[in-house]
Amino acid sequence: MxxxxxxxxxxxxxxxxxxxxxxxxxxxxxxxxxxxxxxxGDELTGLLSYSDKLIGNPxxxxxxxxxxxxxxxxxxxxxxxxxxxxxxxxSGRLDPATISPGNLPRLPKTIDFTVDYLRSGLPRDxxxxxxxxxxxxxxxxxxxxxxxxxxxxPIAQAAAHFLMPQSxxx
Numbered sequence: 001m002x003x004x005x006x007x008x009x010x011x012x013x014x015x016x017x018x019x020x021x022x023x024x025x026x027x028x029x030x031x032x033x034x035x036x037x038x039x040x041g042d043e044l045t046g047l048l049s050y051s052d053k054l055i056g057n058p059x060x061x062x063x064x065x066x067x068x069x070x071x072x073x074x075x076x077x078x079x080x081x082x083x084x085x086x087x088x089x090x091s092g093r094l095d096p097a098t099i100s101p102g103n104l105p106r107l108p109k110t111i112d113f114t115v116d117y118l119r120s121g122l123p124r125d126x127x128x129x130x131x132x133x134x135x136x137x138x139x140x141x142x143x144x145x146x147x148x149x150x151x152x153x154p155i156a157q158a159a160a161h162f163l164m165p166q167s168x169x170x
Contacts, residue, residue: 019089020044023081023105030074033067037078042086046075046128048146055123063121063155068146071128072158073113076142079130080108080162106165108140115158124148126155138164 020039024030034049048054048071056064085105088094094105130144145157 016089019085019094020078020082023078023085027074027107029070033070033074035071035074042082044075044079044082044129046071046078046130046146048126048128050123050125052123060120061123063123063126065115065117068117068121068126068156069113069115069158071126072115072144072146072156073110073160075128075146076113076130076144076158076160077107077110077162079144080132080135080140080142081105083132083135084164108162108164111139111161111163113158113160115156117156119153119155121146121155122148127151136164140164 016039020037024035024037033054034051036047036049038045038047048067054063054067055061056067085094126146126148128144128146130142132140132142134141140162142160142162143157144160145154147154
């Protein structure tokens, strides 16, 4: 008995990238802020592309605290969503071609979100990574940090708890 041939790596990469792009493009506020994600395997890095509209205090100038918090929260939500969608995409239960801005899987809902602002965000691109610390059928915990030029010097960090969507429950 022979094993089925694996899919070409480019096909797998395109499927994963399309699913991530659809997930991010489906949230208008993420598009407005200029948030995107880079994927390396199953690891995601959020990117907040600098724009003058993101400045909260033009005298410093510094990124608006609400923009920083939104960036952290979106990074946590996308990381958490990706962690449970990844298995469905890889197994073929979820076809990325069916994911579109009008047809998104249900996203986790924020229960609470605590941000620690560590230093002013400068007028430049920012990056963020999230780590799911607990993911159950009903509830998940995520830690996330954002930085600019040096990952060892984060500008903000957050701890979040989410209610998992019914579709993610097994």
